[in-house]
Amino acid sequence: xxxxxxxxxxxxxxxxxxxxxxxxxxxxxxxxxxxxxxxxxxxxxxxxxxxxxxxxxxxxxxxxxxxxxxxxxxxxxxxxxxxxxxxxxxxxxxxxxxxxxxxxxxxxxxxxxxxxxxxxxxxx
Numbered sequence: 673x674x675x676x677x678x679x680x681x682x683x684x685x686x687x688x689x690x691x692x693x694x695x696x697x698x699x700x701x702x703x704x705x706x707x708x709x710x711x712x713x714x715x716x717x718x719x720x721x722x723x724x725x726x727x728x729x730x731x732x733x734x735x736x737x738x739x740x741x742x743x744x745x746x747x748x749x750x751x752x753x754x755x756x757x758x759x760x761x762x763x764x765x766x767x768x769x770x771x772x773x774x775x776x777x778x779x780x781x782x783x784x785x786x787x788x789x790x791x792x793x794x795x796x
Contacts, residue, residue, distance in 0.1 A: 700713065
């Protein structure tokens with residue numbers, strides 16, 4: 673089950689991290705009314721990327737922390753899908769390109785799969 677979690681996690685982390693690159697293109701800090709502009713937005717991503725990469729290591733080592741981080745990453749992907757869907761449906765022009773939509777859709781699918789597998793790993 674750890675091997676499955678590893679591959680789903682790696683796939684989901686890829687979708688999420690590339691989506692965050694897309695977020696910089698769309699100036700997501702403006703969409704969420706975050707202060708500090710692009711510099712602060714990038715600084716916020718330092719611990720996020722670190723945590724995502726650390727989670728991979730923990731999964732490879734079969735550590736409980738890896739499965740917990742997988743749950744957190746999965747939840748963030750599912751929540752991200754919901755937030756972006758809300759913004760799209762309320763008329764925001766951001767994230768409507770085919771690539772942006774594919775990233776957001778990929779996040780949801782891989783996040784839900786990741787949550788299921790992480791829970792299975794945790795309950796043993």
